[in-house]
Amino acid sequence: MWSLLLRKLKMGRLTEKNGNSLTPHMASNLPLKFRKSLQIRHLDCGSCNGCDWEMAALGNSLYDHQHFGIDFVASPRHADLLMCTGPGSTQLLNAARETYEAMAKPKWVMAVGDCAINGGVFKGAYATEGGIDGILQVDIKVPGCPPKPDDLIKALLEFMGKR
Amino acid sequence: MLGLQEYLQSYRSDPAIKIVEWEKQEGLVEVPSRDLPEVLTYCLAMWPRLMWLTHVVNDERQLGNGFCIYLVLHFPGKDFSLTLVAKGIESNFPTLASIYPALNWSEREVQDLFGLQAVGHPDPRSLVLHPGWPKGFHPLRKDYKAGKESKEFKRAPLVFPEMLGDGIFQVPVGPIHAGIIEPGHFRFYTIGEAVLHLEAQLFFTHKGIEKLIEGKSIQEGLRIIERVCGVCTVSHALAYCEAVEKLANLEVSRSVLLWRTILAELERVYNHVGDIGNMCAGVGFALGNANGSQCKERLQRLNLEFFGHRFLRGAVVPGGIKSIPSPKASEAILNRLLELSHDFEEWIPMLLTHDGYRQRAVTTGVLKLEDALNFGVTGPAARASGIPNDWRELHAHLCYPELKVKSMTEQEGDCWSRLTVRVKETRESFRFLHTLLSEGMKKPEPEIERLKLFSDHKFHAWQPAWGCVESPRGTDVVWLMLDEEAKIYRCRVRSASYANWPVVPLTVPGNIVPDFPLINKSFELCYSCCDR
Ligand code: SF4
Numbered sequence: 001m002w003s004l005l006l007r008k009l010k011m012g013r014l015t016e017k018n019g020n021s022l023t024p025h026m027a028s029n030l031p032l033k034f035r036k037s038l039q040i041r042h043l044d045c046g047s048c049n050g051c052d053w054e055m056a057a058l059g060n061s062l063y064d065h066q067h068f069g070i071d072f073v074a075s076p077r078h079a080d081l082l083m084c085t086g087p088g089s090t091q092l093l094n095a096a097r098e099t100y101e102a103m104a105k106p107k108w109v110m111a112v113g114d115c116a117i118n119g120g121v122f123k124g125a126y127a128t129e130g131g132i133d134g135i136l137q138v139d140i141k142v143p144g145c146p147p148k149p150d151d152l153i154k155a156l157l158e159f160m161g162k163r
Numbered sequence: 164m165l166g167l168q169e170y171l172q173s174y175r176s177d178p179a180i181k182i183v184e185w186e187k188q189e190g191l192v193e194v195p196s197r198d199l200p201e202v203l204t205y206c207l208a209m210w211p212r213l214m215w216l217t218h219v220v221n222d223e224r225q226l227g228n229g230f231c232i233y234l235v236l237h238f239p240g241k242d243f244s245l246t247l248v249a250k251g252i253e254s255n256f257p258t259l260a261s262i263y264p265a266l267n268w269s270e271r272e273v274q275d276l277f278g279l280q281a282v283g284h285p286d287p288r289s290l291v292l293h294p295g296w297p298k299g300f301h302p303l304r305k306d307y308k309a310g311k312e313s314k315e316f317k318r319a320p321l322v323f324p325e326m327l328g329d330g331i332f333q334v335p336v337g338p339i340h341a342g343i344i345e346p347g348h349f350r351f352y353t354i355g356e357a358v359l360h361l362e363a364q365l366f367f368t369h370k371g372i373e374k375l376i377e378g379k380s381i382q383e384g385l386r387i388i389e390r391v392c393g394v395c396t397v398s399h400a401l402a403y404c405e406a407v408e409k410l411a412n413l414e415v416s417r418s419v420l421l422w423r424t425i426l427a428e429l430e431r432v433y434n435h436v437g438d439i440g441n442m443c444a445g446v447g448f449a450l451g452n453a454n455g456s457q458c459k460e461r462l463q464r465l466n467l468e469f470f471g472h473r474f475l476r477g478a479v480v481p482g483g484i485k486s487i488p489s490p491k492a493s494e495a496i497l498n499r500l501l502e503l504s505h506d507f508e509e510w511i512p513m514l515l516t517h518d519g520y521r522q523r524a525v526t527t528g529v530l531k532l533e534d535a536l537n538f539g540v541t542g543p544a545a546r547a548s549g550i551p552n553d554w555r556e557l558h559a560h561l562c563y564p565e566l567k568v569k570s571m572t573e574q575e576g577d578c579w580s581r582l583t584v585r586v587k588e589t590r591e592s593f594r595f596l597h598t599l600l601s602e603g604m605k606k607p608e609p610e611i612e613r614l615k616l617f618s619d620h621k622f623h624a625w626q627p628a629w630g631c632v633e634s635p636r637g638t639d640v641v642w643l644m645l646d647e648e649a650k651i652y653r654c655r656v657r658s659a660s661y662a663n664w665p666v667v668p669l670t671v672p673g674n675i676v677p678d679f680p681l682i683n684k685s686f687e688l689c690y691s692c693c694d695r
Contacts, residue, residue, distance in 0.1 A: 004450075007509060014457060042343045049345055049691045050393025050474055056343040057463070061457035074341030091293045091693075092346055092367045094318045095338050106366040121390050126302050126371040146393070148473065 004047065014061040017068075017153070031106070033085050034080055035160045037069035041079035041103070045096050045132050046089025046122075051113040051146040055083060070156055076102040079157075085146075087115040087122045088129030100136050104108040110159075112152070117141050167245070170205060174198070175543040188558075189244050189578050191627075196232060196249035196256045203234070203247075203260050212239050214552060215539045216631060217640040217657040218269040220252075220277050226625060229253055230279060233627055233642065234266075239557050246627065255280035265539030268665055269657075276303040276373075291366050291694075296321035302374050320363040323362050326352045331359065334676060338367045342618045345690035348513055349679070356675040361668040368694040376654050381407055381481055384651050388641065391656050392692030394437075397430040397632030399641065399656065399692070400479040405560070405630025407481045409621040415483060424485050424562040425599050426475055427632065428592045432500075433462035434635035435589040436507065442582055443514065445681035454510040458503060465499055482620075491604035500600070504593040511586055524579040528670040528682030531576060538666045542659045543584045543635020548576035554633035566595050578685040598601045622649045634659055636688060658692035 008023035044052055055072075058065040065071070073079050076099045088096070100109070111132055119130035129135060142155045171192055174180050180202075181193040194202055207213055216235040223231050237244045249256065258281040260267040270281040271290035278301035281287065297315045301307060326333070332353050338346035348364040376387050388403045389396045401423060403527070408415065415423075440455015453506040463473040469488055470478045478485050488496070514520060530540070535548040545552055551570035555563040571587040573580035624647040631640050637659025646652045667686055671679060 003509075004513060043339065044345050044368065046370055047345075047691065048390045048393045049689055050390070050396075052343055052345065053393055054473070057456070057460055059343075060460045062457060062460050063455055072343060075340075086368065087370065089368050089370050090316050092338065093316075093367055095346065095367070099339050121387050122370050122372070122375065125375040128370045145390075145476075146474070149469075149504075 007032075015064040015067060016062055017044045025161075028135045030108075030160060033096050035162070037071070038081055038156065038160055039071055039073045039079050040081045040083055041073055041076045041099070043082050043096060043099055044092075045084050045086040045116065045135075046092055046128060047086030047113065047115060051085035051115070054152060055085070055112065057149045058152060063153060065153065065156075068153070068157065068162070069160075070145045076100070077104060079103050079107070081110060082136070083110045083112050084116050084132045084138075085112045087119040087125070088132045088135050090127040090129070093135060096132070096135060108139045109136045110142065110155070110158075111138045112142050113147055114143055114145045117143060121147060130138070165224065166209070167206070171202070171530060174202070183248075188242055189246070191246045191248065193248045193250060197250050197571050199232070199234070199249050200257050200259055200262055201245060203259055206236060207263060208438050208512075210238050211536065212550070212552070213237070213556075214541070214638075215265045215662075216241060216244060216638070217629060217655060218266050219627075219642045219655040220273045220279065220303075220323070221627075221644060221651070221653045222277065222303065223250070225305065230277065232256060234259070235629055235640070235642070237557065239552055242558055244558075244629075246629075252279065255282050257282050258284040261285050263539070264537045264665075265662070267538075268661070275301070278304065279303055281390075288322060291369055293321060293364075293366065302371060307374075309399055312431050315349055323350050323364075324360075326360060328354075330354050338364075351671075351676055351679070353676060358671050358674055359674060361671040361679075363664065363665060363668050365690060366463060366694045368691050370695065373653075373655060373695045376651050379651050380648060381645075381651070382656065385481065385652065388654075388656065391657060391695060392660075392689050393474055394434055394689065395430070395475050395634040395636065395639060396474045397426045397479060398639045399633045399658070401427060401561075402632040402639050402641040403628035403643070403654075404481045405632070406628040406641050407622075407626040407630075409630070410622045410643065410645055411482075411627060412623075413482060413620060419483050421599060421602060422487055423479060424566075425596060425603065426470070426478055426484070427561065428596050429462070429466060429470075430475060431635045432589055432592045432596070433459050433466070435585045435592070435636065436462065438635070438684070439511075439514070439582065439585055439589070441687060442524075442578070442681065442684045443520065445684035446520060448514075448517070448520050451510075451514045451517075451520065454513070458507060458510075459463075461499075461503055469496055486645050488603070490604045493600050497597065497600040497604065500593060500596055504590075507589065507593070509646060515583075515586070521579065521663075523678070524582060524685070525577060526575075527578045527674055527678050528685060529576045530670045531668060534666055534669055535576070539662055540666050541662045542634070543581055543588065544637065544663050544666070546570055547573045547580035547584045549574045549653070552638075554631055554638045558631065560631075562599060566598060568595075578681055581685040624649075625652070636660055637663060639692075656692065656695060658689070660688035660690070660693040664693050 111117045116132050123130050176198045184191040214237040220235040221231045228250045232249040234247045260270050269274040275292040295317045334351040337348040346367040350362045352360040437459035440452045443451025467473045507691050530548045532548050551572050553570035555568040556570050629642045642655040644652045
């Protein structure tokens with residue numbers, strides 16, 4: 001208990017960006033209602049798990065996506081945005097489509113990583129689609145292999161019209 | 164290993180067993196596929212701790228060998244690895260899975276991808292290819308050319324065993340899970356809260372990497388191999404480079420060995436601290452999770468700063484490493500690591516002395532020693548069940564002999580043991596890194612290993628070679644054969660996750676459904692490198 005408190009005091013605040021200082025003035029296609037908070041569902045479409053780990057890293061205390069009003073939700077029914085990783089593996093296509101269909105409108109899709117954008121290094125493999133473009137309608141693309149957490153945060157904030 | 168050699172020499176078969184190569188650390192023996200079961204039974208009886216490294220089927224019909232099975236076994240304690248080759252297989256081969264269950268998945272995979280039949284296999288259901296692919300689709304046969312099959316894939320129901328009785332329920336979970344994790348389908352058969360049986364259906368992220376990589380150059384191959392698994396990039400790359408370097412008869416310099424070892428240990432540390440944190444997430448223990456993930460983040464930033472990539476991609480290249488940091492950089496890395504290891508020692512006791520957490524993890528998800536041996540489990544999972552198999556100790560490679568690695572073992576085989584094994588290994592890795600980086604600091608600016616030299620090398624064509632590295636999850640094995648233009652003819656990746664997945668369902672019965680996240684995270688297996 002004391003050691004925990006001491007550690008807390010010693011470390012102070014770890015989170016780097018201050019979400020409250022952001023101004024929601026940028027141009028964004030997102031309806032005003034959605035700009036304050038964004039609920040995201042993650043969808044692995046056959047990634048190498050690099051992209052997924054970078055998304056998971058957004059939750060650590062240094063990035064702490066929650067203080068931007070961004071959260072990852074457990075069900076597609078609660079989500080506004082679908083963040084897809086991977087080139088779209090054939091055996092997962094049906095599940096991916098169903099996940100998308102389960103989301104309430106309005107909904108958006110983000111392709112995370114080179115794989116999701118165009119198949120990346122896995123382009124041409126027999127059980128992939130060469131990107132999720134062919135399966136779902138993609139609204140935002142974040143390139144990188146994998147994109148760094150900073151890139152992801154930036155893309156998300158831009159999407160929400162914050163900076 | 165003389166006993167084994169004599170046994171093989173005196174073995175009567177037609178055609179006879181041919182000892183092609185028998186050196187200090189490696190052997191290659193041709194055995195007719197009919198006699199493989201008997202030879203394997205003998206080996207298992209004589210060396211109960213036998214490890215399987217990989218099991219590869221190769222389509223060598225154009226070489227006049229038919230289909231060939233390569234089974235690579237390792238004899239712990241002897242540092243000897245034996246490849247048993249069965250050539251001339253046409254359409255079927257006698258199963259080995261009933262003798263050695265570790266080969267169960269691998270043989271089912273062969274049935275799917277090559278269309279060969281494992282005669283007498285105890286569980287011949289399809290594995291890698293889900294029901295719904297066109298008939299006769301066996302993509303790893305050389306006469307298959309990538310076509311439109313993926314378009315013809317029609318969803319068909321997955322096959323699960325029935326379980327009947329009063330009060331027995333099936334709880335289907337996945338393939339898409341709540342949270343940022345990879346896809347897999349789990350079916351729990353429960354009675355009340357207790358799990359009676361668990362079926363895991365994986366391979367949703369199967370992409371066909373082993374086919375994709377065929378015909379690629381060594382450099383292109385490396386790019387793909389690094390992306391078989393995001394978080395075991397260095398291990399896979401090192402295993403691949405080891406195989407390539409064997410085929411080129413190439414010895415790398417001391418400083419390359421040093422930095423390769425450092426990279427491998429950096430990968431272990433960032434994975435282990437992250438995994439320790441994730442185990443806490445499995446029981447909703449936020450304090451542990453927060454500390455683990457923040458430590459992991461710092462380590463990954465260190466990777467980015469000094470090696471150019473958060474997952475250390477591109478750092479290892481065949482014949483060398485991309486760039487060797489200067490002594491000054493080594494010092495900076497070392498200082499940063501010292502800080503982090505102090506931090507680690509500060510937060511780890513908070514988890515290990517936390518009663519609530521302890522009570523969730525102790526006696527949960529027990530992996531029995533017997534199962535671990537039969538299924539050829541590897542990595543922290545095996546060591547937590549009392550098997551002292553750590554490839555860094557078993558096989559003299561990289562700088563590990565000097566570091567005198569000892570396998571960290573626990574006896575109970577529960578989630579708590581797997582946690583403690585990781586904690587101990589992280590400490591050890593910090594210590595190793597300290598030693599290694601101190602050496603990196605002393606050296607004057609070392610000249611960079613030249614890649615150009617490497618591309619002039621001659622490679623042995625049509626010869627098998629394997630490389631093996633202890634990743635954070637266990638031993639990763641890459642098996643490789645090149646053609647005469649030094650293009651990849653066949654490359655098989657047997658990741659640690661592939662070896663360990665089959666036992667995860669065995670550890671769940673008797674526990675309750677909410678314990679599954681913890682059990683699953685205590686193994687911390689990837690789906691991607693298992694499914695490929
Ligand atoms: S883009 Fe790169 S990191 Fe992301 S899934 Fe593809 S290979 Fe992995």
